[in-house]
Amino acid sequence: MRHKFISKRYWKDISTPMGKVDELAKNYNDVINLSLGDPDWTTNKIIIDGAYSDALAGHTKYTEFRGDPELRTEIRKYYKDSFNLDLKDEEIFVTASGCLAMYLIMEAILDDGDEVILQAPYFTPYPQQVELARGVPVELPTYEEEDFQIDIGRLESLINERTKALVINTPSNPTGNCLTVDTMKKIADIAERYDLIVISDDIYTAFSYQHPFVPFVSIGNMKRRTCVINSFSKDFTMTGWRIGNIIAPDYIVRTLQSINENVVFTAPSVSQRAAIHALRNRSVIQPPMIDEYKKRVFYAAERINQIPKMHVITPPKGTFYLFINIRETGLDSVEVSNVILREAHVLTIPGISFGMCGEGYLRIACTVNVDLLKEAFDRIEGVSIFR
Template sequence: MKHKQIAKRFWQSGATPMQTAADASERYDDLINLSIGDTDFITDERIIHAAMEDALAGHTKYTNPQGDPELIEAIQNFYRAEYEMNLAKNQIFVTTSSCMGMELVLMTILDPEDEVILFSPYFTPYKQQVELALGCAVEVETSEEDGFEIREDRLRAAITPKTKALILNNPCNPTGAAYDMECYQMIASIANEFDLIVICDEIYTDYMYEMPFVPFRSLPGMAERTVTLNSFSKNYMMTGWRIGYIVAEPHLTATMKSINENMVYAAPSVSQRAALHALGLHKELKKIYTEEYKNRVYYAAKRINQLPYASVLAPRGTFYLFMNIKKTGLTSAEFCARAMEEAHVAMIPGNAFGKAGEGYVRIACTTGTATLEKAFDRLAKLAF
């Protein structure tokens, strides 16, 4: 909105396609919402009750700005048990969500006009987050023909003297791509060659369907140039608690701490206690939710490939599907508008995820299979 009281850099900012879909979703009582990636599960009752007991016991005050010491120790133990990685306490910084964490990372590392490479299609906020930190987002397109894999030639072509970092989201929202060790090693080699920071968004680590998840910072020589973002939102069904953490070298976490103290001081104490208890239930929750979401995305993929006007790659990770709707002849926004109006099914148009997203829509399988069945029965009636 253009207004003299608003900073000029925000004059061109309008509602994102994600926000537009969310606003439109209120128009229909029978809407099936497959747009926003918010789970239909509530947080496990054991986590809720344990956090409540901690609150009653006095955990309602500011914590250490770096994070609750017990939570930091639990994160250390988790990485040691899960990945055989030893993290120092000063390599961990607890954040008010991984979205806030991403902004802290970018504010920490970027000087004005530094460039950050995004692999398109990318998680919608990345571009704005880079720009809020006064950096420049550079898109490197991936394609369905390549399985949305990252191509070395395209990556190299995008690097300039101003390139400071790249953002790697594995497994990937919105495409569902999951990157293997060959891809990791290619990116690591390029990061070393051009002295780049690799910002790893690893919030869907439990949703890898073809291979086990491997933290990028575990690659030889990568720890010192890797910043890892993680969250309790998706793996633990804790979206509303707004709690996550960053793993990085101490000089980076110290700067993030300084910035964060001037924004929110510390992450919410009760949410940190909930995260602490969630880590203790990881193996049990992973078994339940990973299997459930795998069943959902495989069912949805089967139904998509039965539609005469759509197709999708086999699911590899996350609980999203990036549906190709190019046969309809519509733009992604036009298709989503028709699906909303005629089928009362909400999805996110692919143009929300960068230039390479046009011709696709993102489906979030965050509702049960019975509801997905209803959604695809409706979509099957659309004619183009």
């Protein structure tokens, strides 16, 4: 919006197809929403009750600037127990969400004009988070034909004297794909060779269906040049609690603290207590949730591959998203998404929302139960472009 009281940086329209489709959905009263990745499960009662008890006990004040010491301890235990990775307390920083974590990292590491390579298709906010920190986002396309792995030659061709960092995301939003350990080792070699920081978005660690999750930070010597973003939103169905954390070299953490003190001061204390109970009880909380979302995403993939002019990679590898190839329709992703909404009243996200290489795809989030997924695909089967 152009206005003298608005910064010229925001005069250009920065809305996305994701936001526009959501607005269109308000025209219908029976929409099945497969768009946003907000799980339909309520946060587990163990977490809610634990946070409530802690709030009554007085955990309603500011915490230490790097986060509640008990939460930092639980994060260290989690990485040791799950991945045999030793972390120092000084390498952990608690944030008010994974999204804020990404912005804080960009603000901490980038000088004006520094370039950040983004594994694409990417989580929609990435480019603007880079630009907010006065950096330049550079799209690194990955393709279905290559199993959405990062091509190392393509990555290397994008690196120049202004390249500062690379963002990777596995399991991936939106593709649901997982980078192989071999791919990650090759990325590590490139990071060493060109002295890059790697920002590893590890939001969906619980949802790796084909192989156990391997954090990039555990590869070789990557701990000294990796910033990890974690969140409790998806792994523990805690989207509204807005709580996450960063693992990074201690000198970066000190800088993050200085920036964060002037943004939100500290992450919410009650949410931090909730995160403590989540980690302590993960062996009870997570398995039924993972089983349910795996059941949903496998069902959805089977239905998709039965519909003409639609297909998706099977078996699904991770997350609760599916990235549906709709190129055979001959329409672009916004057009297909709009037709499905108009004729079937099912809300999807156009692939172009996730970068240029996302064109020709739709993303769905399997955040409704199987009965609703069945209804959604029954409706989609009747859409004119698929008959």
